[in-house]
Amino acid sequence: MAALRLSPRLRSIPLLLPGLDPAAAVHRRCSCGSSAAAAAARAMSSSSSSSASSAPTPYTTLVGRVRCEREIKRSKFIAVAASVPDERAAMSFLNEVKDPRATHNCWAYKVGEQFRYNDDGEPSSTAGKPIYSAIISSGIDMVMVVVIRYFGGIKLGTGGLVRAYGGVAAECLKDAPTCLVKPKARVGMEVPFDLLGTVYNQLQHFHAEDIKQDYDTGKDGTVVVMFKVEYEKIESLGNAVNSACSRKIELLQ
Numbered sequence: 001m002a003a004l005r006l007s008p009r010l011r012s013i014p015l016l017l018p019g020l021d022p023a024a025a026v027h028r029r030c031s032c033g034s035s036a037a038a039a040a041a042r043a044m045s046s047s048s049s050s051s052a053s054s055a056p057t058p059y060t061t062l063v064g065r066v067r068c069e070r071e072i073k074r075s076k077f078i079a080v081a082a083s084v085p086d087e088r089a090a091m092s093f094l095n096e097v098k099d100p101r102a103t104h105n106c107w108a109y110k111v112g113e114q115f116r117y118n119d120d121g122e123p124s125s126t127a128g129k130p131i132y133s134a135i136i137s138s139g140i141d142m143v144m145v146v147v148i149r150y151f152g153g154i155k156l157g158t159g160g161l162v163r164a165y166g167g168v169a170a171e172c173l174k175d176a177p178t179c180l181v182k183p184k185a186r187v188g189m190e191v192p193f194d195l196l197g198t199v200y201n202q203l204q205h206f207h208a209e210d211i212k213q214d215y216d217t218g219k220d221g222t223v224v225v226m227f228k229v230e231y232e233k234i235e236s237l238g239n240a241v242n243s244a245c246s247r248k249i250e251l252l253q
Contacts, residue, residue: 055231056183059112059141063179068172072164074152075103079172081145086111090144103151106165108132109144122149122165126158130166138173142181145169184209185234188226188252190217195245196225202244203227206237224252 065082080097084090090109098105106127108117115135117128131145147165156164191199203211208227215223229237238251 055185055234056112058180058182058232060139060178060180061142062140062173063177066172066176068168070164070168070171071152073154073156073160075154075156075164076150076152077164077168078148079145079168080148081143081169081172081176083142084109084111084144085142087114087116090116093144094146097146097148099148102148104149105146106131106149107144107146108135108169110135110140111142122161123158126161127165130162131169134166134169134173137170140173140176140178143173145172182230182232184228185231185253186226187229187234187237188224189241189249190219190222190224190252191249193221193223195247195249196223198244199225199241199249202237202241203229205240206233208237226252 062081062083065080067081068079070077082093084093087109090111094105094107098107104120104122104127106118106120106122108128108131109115110132115132117132119125119127119129122128127147131147135143135145147168149165189199200211203225206229208229211225211227213223213225217224234251234253238249241249
């Protein structure tokens, strides 16, 4: 049976055990250009067996940046949204698009299970929270929405603010171009030279990307092939490689 190896936590998981979820949540890049990577791969082969954690699930996010503008009782509301991979990117986006001349720059973001929102001086829960609710309703993830308000002289009241901020955020996301993202893992295999062609055929079949080789494995006649592949394809790829090669080829992750 082939084994799914996890780096840097040095865990080894048999790929073909019934009911095994092989897609590990550890999503760190392994170096492919030095003997250190090969040494780490060899060290993993002696590690103990453990259960794999759940893989990241596919998600829908924005393609590019979108903008929506509305005027409500003389106040101008401008919503700007974009895909963000993490909190740091969200804060960078906020600093880029906010206008210090505006009355308020309210915002919300959702990055997987993490989220934040801010009213920026508007009455509590009348701006940031409605923006966040619009994000949830849209089904879009890894996204930030900033709504910039220029006060026009007429107060909207708490209900009016909730409808204004939530409405312009929802309108901004409603027809925005989106894409389905399937998270990829950095995976590798220690392959004998005579099986490279067979392994590469399987990598192409499973649409592996960013393929690299490290010949400094410390073993004669072998090479470590590193690549990216969708988490949900890891188990099938491992099984297909083992079947095509008629021997155990270990996956390193």
